[in-house]
């Protein structure tokens with residue numbers, strides 16, 4: 001690669017040379033150059049917080065689709081853990097650039113590979129595997145599960161949001177073996193379809209996926225899941241798959257363990273998406289470029305960590321009751337005062353989670 005086409009950017013405390021024509025926002029498009037997307041800095045800051053909380057000395061950490069090396073180099077440079085860091089990309093220009101970026105940050109011990117990810121997974125196992133592809137991750141998840149050590153983590157990015165949101169349900173069915181559905185809470189069902197797919201893929205190998213930190217933001221989903229050995233654990237995870245039903249007229253939404261109507265979305269993961277213990281250990285430290293946003297998300301994730309599934313939007317409640325919406329926080333407090341679970345949600349700034357039956361929710365909403 002001609003170095004005159006490169007510019008220097010800084011993320012956290014890591015310097016990166018990236019193509020001058022890098023993506024500044026949105027999902028980013030595949031170009032002939034090495035890929036870099038500035039908007040994903042928040043996601044990489046979350047990875048650094050995750051690595052600081054979870055990585056242990058001697059772990060083998062892989063950024064499997066590394067491009068410029070932005071994520072893997074930041075993990076090596078900023079987690080402060082003496083681990084075996086490996087960066088891989090099958091694009092030779094990417095491998096050359098990440099080697100240059102490793103040297104620029106005095107990270108010459110980082111191993112740089114130029115392999116097909118799936119071939120690498122057939123040969124080596126890791127404690128942490130990051131997969132951040134263009135679009136759907138379905139091509140890589142099965143290999144990653146096989147390449148992950150017992151109790152290791154796989155961290156998967158999906159930017160094929162339209163199929164998962166229910167805009168293209170047939171694409172979702174082809175890719176994920178799950179029907180998606182458009183609804184006010186489609187960001188949540190999309191994420192749960194992705195987690196459900198990972199659970200089913202792991203179960204094929206008598207392994208279970210345990211979600212640690214699964215979220216939606218901007219134009220993508222990100223799932224950090226622990227992979228553990230055991231057929232019984234895999235069966236227990238499978239039991240937490242179900243289907244989401246939504247009635248647009250009444251706003252009634254529910255989850256059941258079987259598909260009762262052809263419009264039901266799923267299979268979806270119906271268990272927790274977030275680990276409270278992990279969230280307590282993650283810190284939005286000031287050296288992260290998006291520390292304010294990290295703090296905001298950590299707060300929301302902690303609030304909703306054990307909340308019920310399928311959130312409501314204040315707008316749909318307003319439309320249904322013909323009452324203008326009260327403040328979201330006031331509504332959450334009202335539900336809590338009345339003995340129901342309730343929280344805000346990171347899925348939507350106007351989103352509300354609760355286990356209150358719909359008629360009670362509407363009554364308290366009008367009263368709020």
Ligand SMILES: C[S@@+](CC[C@H](N)C(=O)[O-])C[C@H]1O[C@@H](n2cnc3c(N)ncnc32)[C@H](O)[C@@H]1O
Pocket residue numbers: 034035036037040044064065066067068069070071088089090091094115116117118132133134
């Ligand atoms: C979206 S980019 C990765 C971005 C990077 N993680 C970051 O944070 O900047 C996806 C990368 O995957 C690489 N890739 C695609 N298919 C691959 C495969 N089968 N094996 C290895 N690398 C692959 C592409 O060359 C590309 O650089």
